[in-house]
Amino acid sequence: xxxxxxxxxxxxxxxxxxxxxxxxxxxxxxxxxxxxxxxxxxxxxxxxxxxxxxxxxxxxxxxxxxxxxxxxxxxxxxxxxxxxxxxxxxxxxxxxxxxxxxxxxxxxxxxxxxxxxxxxxxxxxxxxxxxxxxxxxxxxxxxxxxxxxxxxxxxxxxxxxxxxxxxxxxxxxxxxxxxxxxxxxxxxxxxxxxxxxxxxxxxxxxxxxxxxxxxxxxxxxxxxxxxxxxxxxxxxxxxxxxxxxxxxxxxxxxxxxxxxxxxxxxxxxxxxxxxxxxxxxxxxxxxxxxxxxxxxxxxxxxxxxxxxxxxxxxxxxxxxxxxxxxxxxxxxxxxxxxxxxxxxxxxxxxxxxxxxxxxxxxxxxxxxxxxxxxxxxxxxxxxxxxxxxxxxxxxxxxxxxxxxxxxxxxxxxxxxxxxxxxxxxxxxxxxxxxxxxxxxxxxxxxxxxxxxxxxxxxxxxxxxxxxxxxxxxxxxxxxxxxxxxxxxxxxxxxxxxxxxxxxxxxxxxxxx
Amino acid sequence: xxxxxxxxxxxxxxxxxxxxxxxxxxxxxxxxxxxxxxxxxxxxxxxxxxxxxxxxxxxxxxxxxxxxxxxxxxxxxxxxxxxxxxxxxxxxxxxxxxxxxxxxxxxxxxxxxxxxxxxxxxxxxxxxxxxxxxxxxxxxxxxxxxxxxxxxxxxxxxxxxxxxxxxxxxxxxxxxxxxxxxxxxxxxxxxxxxxxxxxxxxxxxxxxxxxxxxxxxxxxxxxxxxxxxxxxxxxxxxxxxxxxxxxxxxxxxxxxxxxxxxxxxxxxxxxxxxxxxxxxxxxxxxxxxxxxxx
Numbered sequence: 001x002x003x004x005x006x007x008x009x010x011x012x013x014x015x016x017x018x019x020x021x022x023x024x025x026x027x028x029x030x031x032x033x034x035x036x037x038x039x040x041x042x043x044x045x046x047x048x049x050x051x052x053x054x055x056x057x058x059x060x061x062x063x064x065x066x067x068x069x070x071x072x073x074x075x076x077x078x079x080x081x082x083x084x085x086x087x088x089x090x091x092x093x094x095x096x097x098x099x100x101x102x103x104x105x106x107x108x109x110x111x112x113x114x115x116x117x118x119x120x121x122x123x124x125x126x127x128x129x130x131x132x133x134x135x136x137x138x139x140x141x142x143x144x145x146x147x148x149x150x151x152x153x154x155x156x157x158x159x160x161x162x163x164x165x166x167x168x169x170x171x172x173x174x175x176x177x178x179x180x181x182x183x184x185x186x187x188x189x190x191x192x193x194x195x196x197x198x199x200x201x202x203x204x205x206x207x208x209x210x211x212x213x214x215x216x217x218x219x220x221x222x223x224x225x226x227x228x229x230x231x232x233x234x235x236x237x238x239x240x241x242x243x244x245x246x247x248x249x250x251x252x253x254x255x256x257x258x259x260x261x262x263x264x265x266x267x268x269x270x271x272x273x274x275x276x277x278x279x280x281x282x283x284x285x286x287x288x289x290x291x292x293x294x295x296x297x298x299x300x301x302x303x304x305x306x307x308x309x310x311x312x313x314x315x316x317x318x319x320x321x322x323x324x325x326x327x328x329x330x331x332x333x334x335x336x337x338x339x340x341x342x343x344x345x346x347x348x349x350x351x352x353x354x355x356x357x358x359x360x361x362x363x364x365x366x367x368x369x370x371x372x373x374x375x376x377x378x379x380x381x382x383x384x385x386x387x388x389x390x391x392x393x394x395x396x397x398x399x400x401x402x403x404x405x406x407x408x409x410x411x412x413x414x415x416x417x418x419x420x421x422x423x424x425x426x427x428x429x430x431x432x433x434x435x436x437x438x439x440x441x442x443x444x445x446x447x448x449x450x451x452x453x454x455x456x457x458x459x460x461x462x463x464x465x466x467x468x469x470x471x472x473x474x475x476x477x478x479x480x481x482x483x484x485x486x487x488x489x490x491x492x493x494x495x496x497x498x499x500x501x502x503x504x505x506x507x508x509x510x511x512x
Numbered sequence: 513x514x515x516x517x518x519x520x521x522x523x524x525x526x527x528x529x530x531x532x533x534x535x536x537x538x539x540x541x542x543x544x545x546x547x548x549x550x551x552x553x554x555x556x557x558x559x560x561x562x563x564x565x566x567x568x569x570x571x572x573x574x575x576x577x578x579x580x581x582x583x584x585x586x587x588x589x590x591x592x593x594x595x596x597x598x599x600x601x602x603x604x605x606x607x608x609x610x611x612x613x614x615x616x617x618x619x620x621x622x623x624x625x626x627x628x629x630x631x632x633x634x635x636x637x638x639x640x641x642x643x644x645x646x647x648x649x650x651x652x653x654x655x656x657x658x659x660x661x662x663x664x665x666x667x668x669x670x671x672x673x674x675x676x677x678x679x680x681x682x683x684x685x686x687x688x689x690x691x692x693x694x695x696x697x698x699x700x701x702x703x704x705x706x707x708x709x710x711x712x713x714x715x716x717x718x719x720x721x722x723x724x725x726x727x728x729x730x731x732x733x734x735x736x737x738x739x740x741x742x743x744x745x746x747x748x749x750x751x752x753x754x755x756x757x758x759x760x761x762x763x764x765x766x767x768x769x770x771x772x773x774x775x776x777x778x779x780x781x782x783x784x785x786x787x788x789x790x791x792x793x794x795x796x797x798x799x800x801x802x803x804x805x806x
Contacts, residue, residue, distance in 0.1 A: 205778035368626040390800035392768030497783030
């Protein structure tokens with residue numbers, strides 16, 4: 001008696017089809033599971049057998065063989081409990097085989113026969129849809145997350161008993177299917193708002209420019225000046241996620257089992273703030289079972305690195321390729337995975353080790369120590385930061401005064417307008433970039449052309465500040481964003497000069 | 513390494529090249545190790561010394577004095593330490609003047625290490641002097657000792673920033689013993705970095721509020737044309753730029769303060785500031801901290 005059930009494994013953030021085959025025949029009673037299985041998959045044997053017994057199904061003393069095909073790659077996780085149980089039920093002819101090939105299923109079993117949630121439900125449902133299947137069975141807690149894709153029936157299963165009922169009566173599928181939640185795209189609310197930040201007008205403006213052009217942003221300032229507060233509020237001034245963006249984010253979060261939104265897709269832009277002790281693999285992704293790292297969890301959102309110089313050099317160097325390519329490729333002996341890394345980098349650092357330079361009444365650092373501290377950040381990484389601003393020392397007045405500060409929503413409306421201008425400009429075929437920060441240097445001449453007066457200013461700035469070619473390009477891109485914020489088609493002198501003020505200062509200035 | 517030592521000359525006291533200025537005092541070294549040149553005995557020289565953990569105000573002042581003095585063909589002598597010493601050397605080099613460092617270790621050793629580029633420039637454009645043989649590593653006791661050579665080689669000692677108990681005050685004391693003039697740059701009474709200088713002034717040191725005071729004391733009178741340049745730039749400033757410029761002093765002012773004081777939106781203010789910096793009226797000494805340049 002043989003049967004087969006469709007299921008899927010998740011490798012990285014992609015699902016790939018797996019067939020669960022079960023054979024029950026006469027022989028010495030035993031339960032064998034084969035097909036390159038991790039220990040937790042092998043343990044399914046005990047869970048399934050006990051769960052079946054606790055659902056009042058008599059398990060015959062026969063020789064049972066379960067194979068997970070294709071057998072050439074490693075299967076991990078607990079998502080195969082449910083398909084193994086279903087395959088056994090079908091092999092025992094308890095459930096009919098007629099409709100089984102139209103169904104794909106995943107889920108973890110408890111000993112009492114209940115079905116527990118698993119990670120990676122979203123990509124599994126997407127795969128089922130791609131394969132042209134009619135129905136996908138997922139644990140009840142994962143049903144909403146899967147249903148968002150649409151075009152396929154997603155049925156939430158709460159227990160083994162429910163699974164049997166479902167497979168016995170295919171005519172009830174339509175009734176059982178989770179209703180498809182349409183993407184609202186409505187404004188989401190964030191717990192933090194820019195209204196709560198008193199003073200810091202200079203940095204607020206810098207944050208706005210950074211958000212408008214998706215520029216990477218570095219804040220320098222004394223401890224307690226509000227760098228983290230500002231970074232935390234960055235997602236609240238970014239435009240809402242589009243459906244495609246949300247799918248991208250949700251894919252990563254689903255694969256990691258981090259879906260916070262029980263109602264479907266991720267709606268908030270991610271904000272990730274890893275501690276500075278993080279390893280390069282923790283940041284980029286990796287491990288024996290390849291998992292996305294922090295930069296992929298921050299995709300379409302903010303990656304905030306507080307205390308930038310304290311991060312290990314290896315961890316920071318890992319950021320370079322993803323910052324250029326907006327994705328990260330992880331190669332291990334077990335295979336290669338590509339994860340999205342479409343994040344905006346926000347970094348914060350103290351001006352020196354003690355944090356109080358240039359206040360010489362408090363700072364006891366020697367100039368050499370200060371430059372040593374700054375040199376910990378490699379030039380190539382600084383080269384990828386477009387905007388640098390200092391948080392000001394806070395007065396008592398700023399701390400206590402109840403002032404009317406601008407709220408995030410009003411900043412966001414300006415950011416959205418600037419993003420629209422970029423969208424319109426870069427929407428024509430052949431443009432493979434969407435934001436000013438992504439402009440390749442070859443395209444600068446076309447999109448950031450300068451008048452003669454502006455050119456003169458840039459020439460003067462180039463001479464005065466000893467700019468590098470890269471720095472020059474960065475200034476043009478930021479100037480483009482500032483012009484977009486003001487709704488201007490041409491870059492004017494004022495925009496350029498402001499952009500120059502955001503440049504990352506040469507280390508020689510700091511160290512002197 | 514060998515090459516480094518080869519470039520070092522030893523000049524014993526008996527040598528005619530041995531600085532006359534040192535010969536007249538007691539307790540001077542039996543000989544000097546020199547990399548580069550020795551100070552020109554015919555030209556006036558001034559020692560600029562001060563705190564290692566100096567403020568940006570101190571740095572700007574030291575740079576300004578060194579530049580102006582070097583322009584007037586005065587040689588600048590200091591100790592190549594962090595802070596005021598280093599900035600004074602840099603200032604003199606910027607003006608194309610001659611500047612000399614007296615080290616507390618062998619003349620082949622760059623101490624502090626971070627001043628490697630300054631060390632190399634000094635070898636080319638001035639000289640590195642030491643009473644210690646090549647290869648001798650810096651020791652705490654060597655530094656106060658080399659101060660007597662710094663003051664001995666100079667006609668005048670200028671202290672820019674010093675705390676109440678500072679190595680620079682040792683140099684000033686030695687200078688007085690050697691009968692040299694001592695000048696100090698005043699600072700705010702609230703700054704601990706001004707205490708040493710203010711004490712010196714109370715004890716009778718000269719008050720150096722501008723480089724001309726030093727030049728006068730040395731009896732050097734350079735031709736004046738700088739004043740005119742300054743006025744020309746002033747005329748070119750637009751009205752808004754002038755408002756911003758008027759708020760910027762020699763003490764650093766932060767962007768946030770300027771936003772409060774001028775009332776300009778941050779974006780506009782930033783472009784005005786960069787405009788002013790491009791015209792050479794102000795300088796951004798650290799991210800978003802601005803000072804006036806004289």
